[in-house]
Amino acid sequence: MIAFLTRRLSFGVLVLFTLSAFVFLLFYVAPGDPARMIAGEKATAQQLAQIRENLGLDRPILVQYASFLGDALRGDLGFSYRNQQPVVDLIVRRIPVTVSLVLGGVVVWLAIGIPIGIMSARFAGGLRDRLGQVFILIGLSFPTFVLGMLALYTLYFLPRKNGFVLFPPGGYAPLLDDPLKWAWHLTLPWLTLALVTAAIYARLTRGQLLSVLGEDYIRTARAKGLSERCVVYKHGMRATLTALVTQLGADIAVMLGGVIVIEQVYGLQGVGSMAVQAVRNQDRPIIIGVVLLGGLFIVISNILVDLLYAALDPRTR
Amino acid sequence: MPLIEARNVTIRIPTEDGGIHAANSVSFSVEEGELFGIAGESGSGKSVLMQAIAGLLPGAEIEGEVLFNGRDMLTMSEAERRALRGAQIGMIFQDPLSSLHPFYTIGSQIAEMIHAHEKVDKAEARRRVVEMLERVGIAEADKRYDAYPHEFSGGMRQRVMIAMALILRPPLIIADEPTTALDVTVQAQIVELLDEMRRSFGTTVIMITHDLGLLSSVADHVMVMYAGTRLEIGATEALFAMPAHPYTLGLLRSSPAADSNGSPLIPIAGKPPSLLARPRGCVFAPRCAQASDLCHTTPPPLRRYSDATEALCHFTASLPEDEPVTEQTTPPAASRTSARYVVEASGLSLTYRSKKGFGRAVENHVLKGVDLTVRKGETLGLVGESGCGKSTLARVLAGLAVPTDGEVKIQGEPIASLTAARWREMRRRVQMVFQDPFGSLNPRRRVGAIISDPMRIHNIGTAASRKARVQELMETVGLNPEHFNRFPSEFSGGQRQRIGIARALALEPALIILDEPVSALDVSIQAQILNLLQALQRDLGLTYLFISHDLSVVRHICDRIAVMDKGQIVESSTSEQLFRAPAHPFTRELLGATHHPPALTGVDTRHLISETPFMTQEAQA
Ligand SMILES: Nc1ncnc2c1ncn2[C@@H]1O[C@H](COP(=O)(O)OP(=O)(O)OP(=O)(O)O)[C@@H](O)[C@H]1O
Ligand code: SF4
Numbered sequence: 036m037i038a039f040l041t042r043r044l045s046f047g048v049l050v051l052f053t054l055s056a057f058v059f060l061l062f063y064v065a066p067g068d069p070a071r072m073i074a075g076e077k078a079t080a081q082q083l084a085q086i087r088e089n090l091g092l093d094r095p096i097l098v099q100y101a102s103f104l105g106d107a108l109r110g111d112l113g114f115s116y117r118n119q120q121p122v123v124d125l126i127v128r129r130i131p132v133t134v135s136l137v138l139g140g141v142v143v144w145l146a147i148g149i150p151i152g153i154m155s156a157r158f159a160g161g162l163r164d165r166l167g168q169v170f171i172l173i174g175l176s177f178p179t180f181v182l183g184m185l186a187l188y189t190l191y192f193l194p195r196k197n198g199f200v201l202f203p204p205g206g207y208a209p210l211l212d213d214p215l216k217w218a219w220h221l222t223l224p225w226l227t228l229a230l231v232t233a234a235i236y237a238r239l240t241r242g243q244l245l246s247v248l249g250e251d252y253i254r255t256a257r258a259k260g261l262s263e264r265c266v267v268y269k270h271g272m273r274a275t276l277t278a279l280v281t282q283l284g285a286d287i288a289v290m291l292g293g294v295i296v297i298e299q300v301y302g303l304q305g306v307g308s309m310a311v312q313a314v315r316n317q318d319r320p321i322i323i324g325v326v327l328l329g330g331l332f333i334v335i336s337n338i339l340v341d342l343l344y345a346a347l348d349p350r351t352r
Numbered sequence: 353m354p355l356i357e358a359r360n361v362t363i364r365i366p367t368e369d370g371g372i373h374a375a376n377s378v379s380f381s382v383e384e385g386e387l388f389g390i391a392g393e394s395g396s397g398k399s400v401l402m403q404a405i406a407g408l409l410p411g412a413e414i415e416g417e418v419l420f421n422g423r424d425m426l427t428m429s430e431a432e433r434r435a436l437r438g439a440q441i442g443m444i445f446q447d448p449l450s451s452l453h454p455f456y457t458i459g460s461q462i463a464e465m466i467h468a469h470e471k472v473d474k475a476e477a478r479r480r481v482v483e484m485l486e487r488v489g490i491a492e493a494d495k496r497y498d499a500y501p502h503e504f505s506g507g508m509r510q511r512v513m514i515a516m517a518l519i520l521r522p523p524l525i526i527a528d529e530p531t532t533a534l535d536v537t538v539q540a541q542i543v544e545l546l547d548e549m550r551r552s553f554g555t556t557v558i559m560i561t562h563d564l565g566l567l568s569s570v571a572d573h574v575m576v577m578y579a580g581t582r583l584e585i586g587a588t589e590a591l592f593a594m595p596a597h598p599y600t601l602g603l604l605r606s607s608p609a610a611d612s613n614g615s616p617l618i619p620i621a622g623k624p625p626s627l628l629a630r631p632r633g634c635v636f637a638p639r640c641a642q643a644s645d646l647c648h649t650t651p652p653p654l655r656r657y658s659d660a661t662e663a664l665c666h667f668t669a670s671l672p673e674d675e676p677v678t679e680q681t682t683p684p685a686a687s688r689t690s691a692r693y694v695v696e697a698s699g700l701s702l703t704y705r706s707k708k709g710f711g712r713a714v715e716n717h718v719l720k721g722v723d724l725t726v727r728k729g730e731t732l733g734l735v736g737e738s739g740c741g742k743s744t745l746a747r748v749l750a751g752l753a754v755p756t757d758g759e760v761k762i763q764g765e766p767i768a769s770l771t772a773a774r775w776r777e778m779r780r781r782v783q784m785v786f787q788d789p790f791g792s793l794n795p796r797r798r799v800g801a802i803i804s805d806p807m808r809i810h811n812i813g814t815a816a817s818r819k820a821r822v823q824e825l826m827e828t829v830g831l832n833p834e835h836f837n838r839f840p841s842e843f844s845g846g847q848r849q850r851i852g853i854a855r856a857l858a859l860e861p862a863l864i865i866l867d868e869p870v871s872a873l874d875v876s877i878q879a880q881i882l883n884l885l886q887a888l889q890r891d892l893g894l895t896y897l898f899i900s901h902d903l904s905v906v907r908h909i910c911d912r913i914a915v916m917d918k919g920q921i922v923e924s925s926t927s928e929q930l931f932r933a934p935a936h937p938f939t940r941e942l943l944g945a946t947h948h949p950p951a952l953t954g955v956d957t958r959h960l961i962s963e964t965p966f967m968t969q970e971a972q973a
């Protein structure tokens with residue numbers, strides 16, 4: 036176990052290291068001049084040179100990278116070109132929003148997707164299966180932002196036109212201040228995020244469970260005289276879980292990207308929207324910071340998935 | 353009153369292509385305490401029949417009656433049937449690995465059975481499970497309770513399945529091919545265990561198998577099924593001495609019997625029919641040697657005989673008057689004594705090193721100093737349990753794996769010393785035919801292309817000459833040459849094996865290695881392939897290395913046999929010698945574990961007492 040963790044962690048560090056080098060190089064060769072970005076259109080050549088020197092941009096790339104790495108290891112990712120605030124602070128301030136959005140969304144989509152998938156698989160070919168399939172189809176064919184707009188329209192604009200506020204149109208309330216308010220604010224974003232993904236999970240659950248239910252050991256379970264509930268939930272879902280966990284790990288990791296859209300729609304000041312602004316402003320330190328955060332998420336969720344996997348499947352222990 | 357009695361059970365399984373007639377008015381009854389055998393080729397509906405009876409085939413439409421202790425299982429509620437399953441009817445399935453849940457401990461899977469039917473606390477259930485595990489021969493049962501299925505060998509898993517089926521002491525156990533997935537020696541142990549359990553608990557057993565030899569040694573009554581139809585039913589001894597139905601006779605004559613070394617088997621021509629349509633006359637008519645015009649037009653009647661045997665046939669089975677006398681397949685004596693060796697292998701060792709985690713290499717000695725020679729024109733049998741290294745040895749001889757130590761000479765030439773070009777040339781001279789006729793042919797390539805591949809790889813001939821050669825080869829192995837444009841999926845298992853053989857023949861190899869070439873085939877088809885191999889050897893002077901775990905097949909076809917155990921050849925001698933006086937203990941164990949069907953007496957002591965029209969629901973409608 037310890038050996039496993041050390042191995043995975045050192046691999047994770049390697050991944051992050053490579054990632055940072057890659058992004059750094061990318062920006063070095065990319066067009067655009069950060070100095071002009073900071074100084075504005077009217078800056079003189081002298082001013083520009085001064086800024087470059089201040090930022091250390093006049094040094095060779097290897098030196099730049101080495102000093103970046105040294106700082107990063109001490110937890111310092113530099114300052115935003117735009118407003119001179121520390122990048123780490125900026126990101127840390129926004130992480131709660133994004134994590135709330137993603138984790139809450141995960142809970143909601145699992146709560147919707149898995150039961151629908153189970154229902155579909157249990158009554159494959161029947162009416163309930165067809166209902167499930169319709170849900171899957173709708174969920175899969177609408178882009179996130181359409182669903183977001185739709186939810187916003189029906190659950191916010193319509194009620195407000197009629198004089199009451201069912202859900203707020205956006206914004207964020209910290210969890211620790213008031214959990215209810217936190218959930219209330221995030222309900223619409225969660226639903227939007229969950230509807231699309233719930234369809235994916237319903238489909239995955241349905242497919243996996245259907246194939247598991249065709250396995251010989253399910254026949255054995257039935258031959259024991261177990262109830263159908265027990266056959267489906269204890270024996271069927273137990274084997275389906277591993278597939279779901281794998282998928283979940285991958286999804287949470289990439290969710291960071293997908294979440295950008297939802298943060299935009301609901302005006303949430305999360306990491307995603309920050310990344311969008313940073314790209315627009317060519318704010319390199321922030322972009323590098325966000326990319327590294329994404330890499331960190333992927334590394335961590337992969338380790339978690341492997342741990343869960345080992346817990347679930349005795350054959351991999 | 354019989355414990356279980358099926359009356360006119362008819363099963364249809366709706367599929368996209370139409371309804372499958374999986375059982376047509378099948379009746380049988382099993383008395384308490386007996387072992388009732390069901391035999392028949394693959395796809396004859398044996399498993400479907402049993403699963404439908406137990407209510408495990410939700411999609412099927414079932415008619416008729418199945419009386420269990422006098423109560424009809426087909427009309428009772430699902431809850432009542434569920435109460436019967438496990439508690440009254442235990443089931444054992446063919447593949448013990450896939451039949452156990454991979455994520456639960458074996459102990460908990462058995463205990464679950466108790467909890468499903470009785471109010472028992474955990475400790476008591478555990479105690480009972482451990483006791484039962486001990487009875488089925490699991491050592492240190494208390495510790496093994498918490499093991500997972502993948503930590504058990506195939507034989508032990510099947511013991512677990514048996515323990516599970518027996519834990520509630522059900523009066524009836526249905527065992528569907530309980531030993532097919534196991535090694536011969538393990539098979540024998542499992543059958544012994546089943547037999548012992550049934551004696552000590554007085555359990556009634558219905559055993560499905562296609563192994564006629566096994567049935568002849570354990571069953572009291574046997575039912576023979578074909579295309580969802582019960583063709584014959586009767587007492588074991590009478591049925592094996594002289595069957596009343598031509599199909600049963602055909603099956604027995606296709607099986608290599610105890611004393612039939614070398615003489616050609618008499619296969620049943622053709623292959624089993626599709627179950628989508630029902631023929632007007634007898635289902636077996638297209639393949640029956642005794643068929644007359646009547647058989648093709650009129651459903652056969654049910655004939656009852658004085659010894660309670662029943663058969664569905666217009667006639668009574670009889671051995672043909674003039675047995676075709678085929679010349680013996682002994683290769684020309686000259687080639688045997690001229691001591692021309694095709695293969696000379698000495699001191700072959702092969703060790704796999706695998707790294708587990710960081711550092712610590714694990715060594716797996718697959719071959720441990722194997723000496724082996726194959727003479728020109730002979731068939732050398734290589735037998736042994738799964739995992740003993742047979743296939744690895746074959747790969748080494750074919751030049752597909754490099755031994756860690758030792759030397760292989762093909763036609764006197766050491767293959768290790770070959771240059772790349774000579775090595776390619778050598779690869780021509782050794783060809784392989786594999787077990788799985790489904791997996792070893794590329795499904796997306798046409799048969800003609802598959803057979804001509806070796807010629808193309810070795811740059812032999814032009815496209816036109818290759819095509820001519822392919823058609824010639826297809827003819828040789830008994831395939832219709834016009835089918836060269838078809839895909840493997842359009843051929844049956846036996847035909848695919850013929851394709852594999854044609855491909856192996858294409859380069860006129862000095863040695864053909866046949867790795868379990870007939871294990872995946874039914875007896876009647878197996879007999880066709882074995883006969884083909886013998887005929888080809890006779891006509892083309894081929895040399896075979898024949899790998900198999902089935903001793904009756906090996907004995908039938910091989911001149912010499914090498915017995916392999918744990919990476920070593922423990923004994924090697926002529927077939928006769930080996931069977932007459934096995935020297936090594938492992939050989940004796942192997943021999944003791946095989947059942948041959950007894951030789952046909954051909955003497956028919958029964959007489960016909962009645963003949964009643966037998967109508968399936970369909971024919972009546
Ligand atoms: N669930 C199913 N759906 C559709 N067809 C099925 C199903 N199960 C079996 N069949 C078909 O029913 C027929 C009888 O199959 P069954 O498994 O009973 O044969 P079997 O005699 O047990 O053969 P084997 O010796 O290979 O086990 C076959 O044609 C098979 O394809
Ligand atoms: S009825 Fe005719 S075809 Fe059918 S088994 Fe009997 S003899 Fe053969």
Ligand SMILES: [Mg+2]
Nearest residue numbers: 398399528529
């Ligand atoms: Mg079967």
